[in-house]
Amino acid sequence: MSDERDDGLRNRREALQMAGAAVGLLLLPIGRLGAEERGGRQPYWGYAIDTTKCIGCCACMRACREENDVAEGYFRTWIERYQIKADGSVTVDAATTDDFVFSERDPDSVKAYFVPKICNHCEKSVCNQVCPVGAAYRTSDGVVLVDTKRCIGCGYCVQACPYGSRFIDPRTHMADKCTLCYHRITKGQLPACVQACPKGARIFGDLSDPKSEISTILKQRRYRLLKPEMGTHPKCYYVGLDREVI
Amino acid sequence: MSTRSRGWAAIATGLCALLALAAMAYRDSRDVAPAFSMAVLVVVGLAAVALLAVGVSLVASAREGRPQEPASYRHTLRPFGVLGALFVVAFTARGLAVPEGFGRDGPYRAGARDDAAQARKPRYQGAAACLECHAPENQETGKDVHHTVQCETCHGPGDAHIAAPKEQHLTVDAGADACLVCHRKLTARPGPFPQIHPPDHFRLVGVKESGVACTRCHDPHQPIFLTKPVAEARLHPLVHRCRDCHVNRTDETLERPAAHPAIFQCGTCHAAVAADAKGRRHADVACTTCHLFIRESDFAGRIVRNTDPRFCLLCHRAADFRREGGPATIDWDEHRKTYDDTLPATAPCTPCHLDTVHAERSPG
Numbered sequence: 001m002s003d004e005r006d007d008g009l010r011n012r013r014e015a016l017q018m019a020g021a022a023v024g025l026l027l028l029p030i031g032r033l034g035a036e037e038r039g040g041r042q043p044y045w046g047y048a049i050d051t052t053k054c055i056g057c058c059a060c061m062r063a064c065r066e067e068n069d070v071a072e073g074y075f076r077t078w079i080e081r082y083q084i085k086a087d088g089s090v091t092v093d094a095a096t097t098d099d100f101v102f103s104e105r106d107p108d109s110v111k112a113y114f115v116p117k118i119c120n121h122c123e124k125s126v127c128n129q130v131c132p133v134g135a136a137y138r139t140s141d142g143v144v145l146v147d148t149k150r151c152i153g154c155g156y157c158v159q160a161c162p163y164g165s166r167f168i169d170p171r172t173h174m175a176d177k178c179t180l181c182y183h184r185i186t187k188g189q190l191p192a193c194v195q196a197c198p199k200g201a202r203i204f205g206d207l208s209d210p211k212s213e214i215s216t217i218l219k220q221r222r223y224r225l226l227k228p229e230m231g232t233h234p235k236c237y238y239v240g241l242d243r244e245v246i
Numbered sequence: 247m248s249t250r251s252r253g254w255a256a257i258a259t260g261l262c263a264l265l266a267l268a269a270m271a272y273r274d275s276r277d278v279a280p281a282f283s284m285a286v287l288v289v290v291g292l293a294a295v296a297l298l299a300v301g302v303s304l305v306a307s308a309r310e311g312r313p314q315e316p317a318s319y320r321h322t323l324r325p326f327g328v329l330g331a332l333f334v335v336a337f338t339a340r341g342l343a344v345p346e347g348f349g350r351d352g353p354y355r356a357g358a359r360d361d362a363a364q365a366r367k368p369r370y371q372g373a374a375a376c377l378e379c380h381a382p383e384n385q386e387t388g389k390d391v392h393h394t395v396q397c398e399t400c401h402g403p404g405d406a407h408i409a410a411p412k413e414q415h416l417t418v419d420a421g422a423d424a425c426l427v428c429h430r431k432l433t434a435r436p437g438p439f440p441q442i443h444p445p446d447h448f449r450l451v452g453v454k455e456s457g458v459a460c461t462r463c464h465d466p467h468q469p470i471f472l473t474k475p476v477a478e479a480r481l482h483p484l485v486h487r488c489r490d491c492h493v494n495r496t497d498e499t500l501e502r503p504a505a506h507p508a509i510f511q512c513g514t515c516h517a518a519v520a521a522d523a524k525g526r527r528h529a530d531v532a533c534t535t536c537h538l539f540i541r542e543s544d545f546a547g548r549i550v551r552n553t554d555p556r557f558c559l560l561c562h563r564a565a566d567f568r569r570e571g572g573p574a575t576i577d578w579d580e581h582r583k584t585y586d587d588t589l590p591a592t593a594p595c596t597p598c599h600l601d602t603v604h605a606e607r608s609p610g
Binding site for chain 2: 052053054055056057058059063066067068069081082083099101102104107109112113114134135136137138139140145147148149150179181182183184186187189190192195196198199200
């Protein structure tokens with residue numbers, strides 16, 4: 001009688017152990033997947049813009065267009081000019097036509113500066129979260145991209161982006177945006193806009209490398225983010241940005 | 247429908263379910279999160295086995311000639327069949343709709359990342375690639391103020407040229423507008439950056455036509471003919487703090503607020519030279535026109551003094567577009583002949599002509 005009960009207990013214990021082992025085996029691959037994503041020496045790309053250096057030549061915009069075949073009338077990166085008058089009124093314009101050359105518009109401004117804009121490649125990007133087909137995504141090296149084989153061109157991401165970084169390409173009817181020149185950075189080259197900048201106003205680098213130029217800048221300089229209150233955790237760091245910029 | 251045909255239908259569905267199961271297992275062994283797919287495989291497998299069992303029992307009972315009315319156990323198995331069929335349909339549809347590699351790295355198709363990396367070939371090759379053949383040009387560009395400008399910023403992307411150097415040539419826009427993209431005087435363009443308002447510039451250097459290209463005087467590779475790299479030029483502090491000037495100084499006039507200059511100019515410290523320059527022929531020319539100041543940080547910059555004769559000739563070279571009454575024009579080759587060709591082509595102008603600028607060379 002007591003032997004039988006022991007057997008039953010033993011069987012149950014063994015069965016539970018087996019079940020535990022089975023669950024453990026099932027969970028093993030999940031754990032491994034996570035480890036792959038976290039570990040390994042892979043870069044985490046970030047971008048910094050020193051607005052005090054920008055001369056508004058728009059070489060970045062021309063280079064981006066040449067490199068990425070961006071649709072006419074649309075921009076993956078652009079330069080805004082902020083002009084502040086004595087009464088505090090702010091006007092913003094951008095050189096979007098005529099080979100991207102700024103025209104003299106408001107010579108009576110008391111303060112004026114250029115602000116290059118680009119996709120912020122946010123850590124918590126909104127565009128990814130609204131995509132209904134999983135075509136907007138963020139790679140583990142920190143770049144927000146569009147899967148051109150999945151995008152259905154619904155435009156939710158274009159509306160969701162607080163920075164206006166996305167647009168629907170009229171030729172492909174799909175969302176298009178800055179890729180940080182993913183085809184270049186994966187080969188060890190700089191994004192075209194960074195390489196083209198004659199004044200070094202655009203800085204690109206590995207945030208996970210404490211010795212990279214961008215890490216040094218973030219440690220030493222005062223910088224600001226665009227719309228941090230949106231909770232998007234942008235990764236484009238602006239050095240010397242003034243309060244008028246939104 | 248007879249019992250036998252129902253039985254065969256159940257067996258066929260069960261086999262289909264097993265096939266789908268095998269297909270999914272093959273797929274999932276490569277992609278989707280295994281824990282989830284394992285549960286699905288188990289459920290679908292059970293349903294398939296149940297279907298097969300029902301089918302076999304139905305066929306067997308039909309063979310034995312049992313009555314067609316269902317045996318008491320059969321209706322309890324029917325939901326398994328329905329459930330199995332639903333699973334098969336649902337997960338076959340899912341298998342077709344969800345792309346390969348979805349979920350491996352996150353909620354997106356894993357292959358998309360490689361697609362993006364291979365989406366196009368880099369067009370801009372970088373100055374290092376240009377230098378493999380064009381090193382001499384860089385010797386000039388490297389030491390002059392355009393050393394931070396990439397070759398391809400003016401010459402355009404070099405991918406085609408590098409692929410076929412003899413056939414594909416780079417064209418460059420040498421018109422004034424090409425230079426003025428960076429150098430036009432513009433609101434918001436930072437003050438220390440050299441900016442040109444063409445009418446003013448042409449008036450200053452005595453150009454009579456308005457459409458003269460910048461390259462008639464300036465070589466884009468060495469726009470101001472620096473003789474050594476900017477980085478090797480003398481560092482000059484920016485005046486920020488009292489002690490930048492008031493170290494070992496005895497002239498008390500500077501310490502009285504009324505007499506103290508609001509903005510520090512060259513002449514504030516170099517008063518003797520500034521006074522001496524007045525009345526000479528270059529009195530209207532700002533100090534920094536020749537002693538170029540290139541700001542490096544908030545505290546210092548480089549003072550670059552040019553000794554290359556071509557720098558002086560930027561204003562003084564004789565050319566057909568110069569108007570009367572502008573700066574004195576010199577035909578450098580003719581000028582050298584007056585010295586019986588003993589004057590080297592690179593001889594600086596200042597040893598003879600310093601008196602037109604200021605008397606002293608390097609005062610405190």
